[in-house]
Amino acid sequence: MELSNIEKLLEKYFEGETTISEEKELKVYFTRETVPLHLERYKSLFQYFSEESTITATKNLTLKTNKKSWYTWVGVAASVVVIAGLFFTKFPANQDQNLGTYEDPEIALQETKKILNMVSQLMNKGTEELVYLNEFEDTTKKLIK
Incomplete structure (x- = not known):
C-alpha cells in the first residue's frame, strides 16, 4: 500500500470521513511490524482498536425492573385529575358569560x-x-x- 494513500486515509480518518473498509485498511497497515517513523505515533492507536474489537462479553447482564414506575403513573394520574377539576370549576360549560362585546x-x-x-x-x-x-x-x- 502506498504511503501517500495511507496519509490521505489518515487525514480522512481524523476528519471523520472514512468508510468502514478504509478504517480496516488502516488497522491492517498499522498492525504490521514496519511503519514509517513519522507514522509511528498512530501505530499504538490502531493496534489498540484492533485488539479491543476482538473482546467479547463473557457475563450475562440482567436488567432490573423499576417498581417505582407504578408510583410515577399514579402521581401523573392524580395531577391530571386535579388539573381537570380546577379547569371545570373555573370554567363551567352551561353559564352564559358577558364577554364585553359591543354591538356598535x-x-x-x-x-x-x-x-x-x-x-x-x-x-x-x-x-x-x-x-x-x-x-x-x-x-x-x-x-x-
Missing part, C-alpha cells in the same frame, strides 16, 4: 382606545424608573475609565 363598532373602538391608553400609561410609568439605571451605568463607566 364606534363604542367598541372608543373602549379599545381607552384600554390601550391605560396600558400605555402603565408601561410609561415602569420606564420612568430606568432613568436611575442609566445614571448608574454612566457613573460606573466613569469609574472604570
